[in-house]
Amino acid sequence: MKSFGYAAESKTSALAPFHFERRELGPKDVAVAIDYCGICHSDIHQVRDEWGGSVYPMVPGHEIAGRVTAVGSEVTKFKAGDLAGVGVTVETCMVCENCKAGAEPYCTKGMVGTYNAKSYEGEMMQGGYSDNIVALEHYVYSISPKLDLAAVAPLLCAGITTYSPLRHWKVGPNKKVGVVGLGGLGHMGLKFAHSFGAHVVQFTTSESKIADAKKLGADEVVISKDADAMAKHKGSFDFILDCVSAPHDINAYLNLLRLDGAICLVGLPDQPVATSPFALVTNRRSLSGSMIGGMKETQEMLDYCAEKNIVSEIELIGYDRIAEAYERVVKGDVKYRFVLDGKTLKGQG
Numbered sequence: 001m002k003s004f005g006y007a008a009e010s011k012t013s014a015l016a017p018f019h020f021e022r023r024e025l026g027p028k029d030v031a032v033a034i035d036y037c038g039i040c041h042s043d044i045h046q047v048r049d050e051w052g053g054s055v056y057p058m059v060p061g062h063e064i065a066g067r068v069t070a071v072g073s074e075v076t077k078f079k080a081g082d083l084a085g086v087g088v089t090v091e092t093c094m095v096c097e098n099c100k101a102g103a104e105p106y107c108t109k110g111m112v113g114t115y116n117a118k119s120y121e122g123e124m125m126q127g128g129y130s131d132n133i134v135a136l137e138h139y140v141y142s143i144s145p146k147l148d149l150a151a152v153a154p155l156l157c158a159g160i161t162t163y164s165p166l167r168h169w170k171v172g173p174n175k176k177v178g179v180v181g182l183g184g185l186g187h188m189g190l191k192f193a194h195s196f197g198a199h200v201v202q203f204t205t206s207e208s209k210i211a212d213a214k215k216l217g218a219d220e221v222v223i224s225k226d227a228d229a230m231a232k233h234k235g236s237f238d239f240i241l242d243c244v245s246a247p248h249d250i251n252a253y254l255n256l257l258r259l260d261g262a263i264c265l266v267g268l269p270d271q272p273v274a275t276s277p278f279a280l281v282t283n284r285r286s287l288s289g290s291m292i293g294g295m296k297e298t299q300e301m302l303d304y305c306a307e308k309n310i311v312s313e314i315e316l317i318g319y320d321r322i323a324e325a326y327e328r329v330v331k332g333d334v335k336y337r338f339v340l341d342g343k344t345l346k347g348q349g
Contacts, residue, residue, distance in 0.1 A: 005130025007057040011049035015322050022134045027072040030140045032084050037128035038063030038154035039338040041245045044326050046116045050270045061128030062088045062114040065153040075137045083143040087156035088292045090114050090139050102294040131345050144306035151311035154337040162189035163301040164293035165264045169239045173197040178240035182209045185243035187336040190216050247271045254279035262286040312337045318344035
């Protein structure tokens with residue numbers, strides 16, 4: 001299947017137009033014409049090989065929303081014309097205990113990512129900064145027509161990355177929850193925690209984000225650079241979701257947890273996290289992490305969003321602005337997720 005998108009040829013090259021081929025449609029495959037693809041900070045890390053092991057040429061993108069164009073002979077959930085999404089995962093073993101438990105991203109054989117990864121059969125996977133994608137039906141999601149499709153795209157990563165740990169740690173009424181960072185991940189964590197009925201405190205380094213945080217559902221906003229403001233919350237949180245992808249002091253937030261409180265990392269800084277043993281042993285605190293959710297949970301999230309009218313706050317841009325978008329994401333200058341408009345690919349290929 002002929003495809004066209006934008007790829008990085010090396011860790012120092014700019015993303016540029018790129019022709020490539022995807023596999024032909026198999027019996028369990030769904031072909032999706034991509035209308036929108038979100039820009040995730042992990043795209044930038046991998047394009048620039050900041051985590052190591054990147055393979056080029058690389059077409060990034062794992063926040064994919066579009067319409068089904070064709071289905072394989074054994075596909076039952078989709079037909080041509082249906083709205084559909086593809087997220088971070090496109091293949092797992094389906095037989096290990098984690099896969100059987102609906103936790104496919106933690107597959108013991110290893111999850112195959114949407115890009116910068118090889119399938120079990122050796123196919124080099126390419127992502128959603130492109131005009132189409134082919135994926136196994138199990139890893140394709142139904143999207144409600146009630147929602148703005150462009151604003152749904154980031155739910156496939158930023159949405160499920162925050163929804164999954166909030167559900168796992170049973171965030172809800174009578175829980176005091178903190179969200180660290182108000183960016184692509186943080187604003188979704190804030191929306192979900194508020195929707196689940198928790199008392200939500202948004203942490204940010206930027207006073208300019210106070211009004212936005214309250215508009216998005218924060219009960220309180222704390223400027224994390226203010227030591228006195230932080231001290232007022234010492235030992236009071238049930239759960240904190242840390243959404244920051246830049247290096248920062250995790251101990252300042254550990255000290256805010258009550259007895260048996262937990263902090264969960266979903267942001268991915270490119271440097272190790274330094275923790276004080278005393279910050280952990282005090283109040284029997286837990287430091288944990290979470291990736292994305294499984295296929296069933298991701299569909300559950302999309303259905304919940306359709307019911308509650310929750311989508312990402314986005315800036316819709318053309319492919320000619322990718323370089324600008326990458327620089328602004330690194331600076332934290334986006335409200336709150338860039339989404340690439342597939343219409344701007346047309347005529348280029």
